[in-house]
Amino acid sequence: GTVKLHGSNAGVYFTKKGGISGQSRTAGIDCGLNGFGEWLASDDVNCAFRGIRWELLDEYPILEGKDFVIYGEWCGGNIQKGVSINGLHKMFVIFGVKVIEGDEDEDNHWINTDKYEWLHSHPNNVYDIKDFGTFSVDIDFANPGLSSNIMAKITEQVEQECPVGKAFGRVLDDDNTTGEGVVWTHQKHDGTVYRFKVKGEKHSSSKVKTLAPVDI
Helix, strand or coil, X not given: CEEECCCEEEEEEECCCCCEEEECXXXXXXXXXXXXXHHHHCHHHHHHHHHHHHHHHHHCHHHCCXXXXXXXXXECCCCCCCCCCCCXXXXXXXXXXXXXXXXXXXXXXXXXXXXXXXXXXXXXXEEEHHHHCCCCCCCCXXXXXXXXXXHHHHHHHHHHCCHHHHHCCCCCCCCCCCCXXXXXXXXXXXXXXXXXXXXXXXXXXXXXXXXXXXXX
């Protein structure tokens, strides 16, 4: 589990020939997306990502000769209101790297970067979501209610005091320390990723107070 950040989903697309461009969740961008395109185009940031690319190629030979995307959340600044990271410097927080094998999404797959902590460039406001801590839970799908309670407790703690806001000096009871929730991820050896999010009541779009039972 990692902290869910309230921002814009963005990506840094690398071509097999070394080209680099920005994209939203599904489409390429030259500018816009709350300033993400302009930020990525700056010389320092562009250089930082080229360095990250070489480190990835060195660690993951599977990326050689392939297009791939570094995905993250573009957040901070005035991108979203009502959360602890609002008003902080704008930052790109990496949560995954996806290999592009074809035009259809099912042709593509994620690589497992859980064991590595160098997917960042702090001077350029590029972070790895693992920089802010992780959570772990075992789910017994024959009795999922047990782990649901654990995830709910962790979500309430994050909602009360966002670990990212805390890392940048937001103080409980003095500042807005509201966190959105937690993203839970399980990655299989073949690159398939199961991912879901658990959000607190302050971020519930439905305002439903009673949770639906888990569909086993």
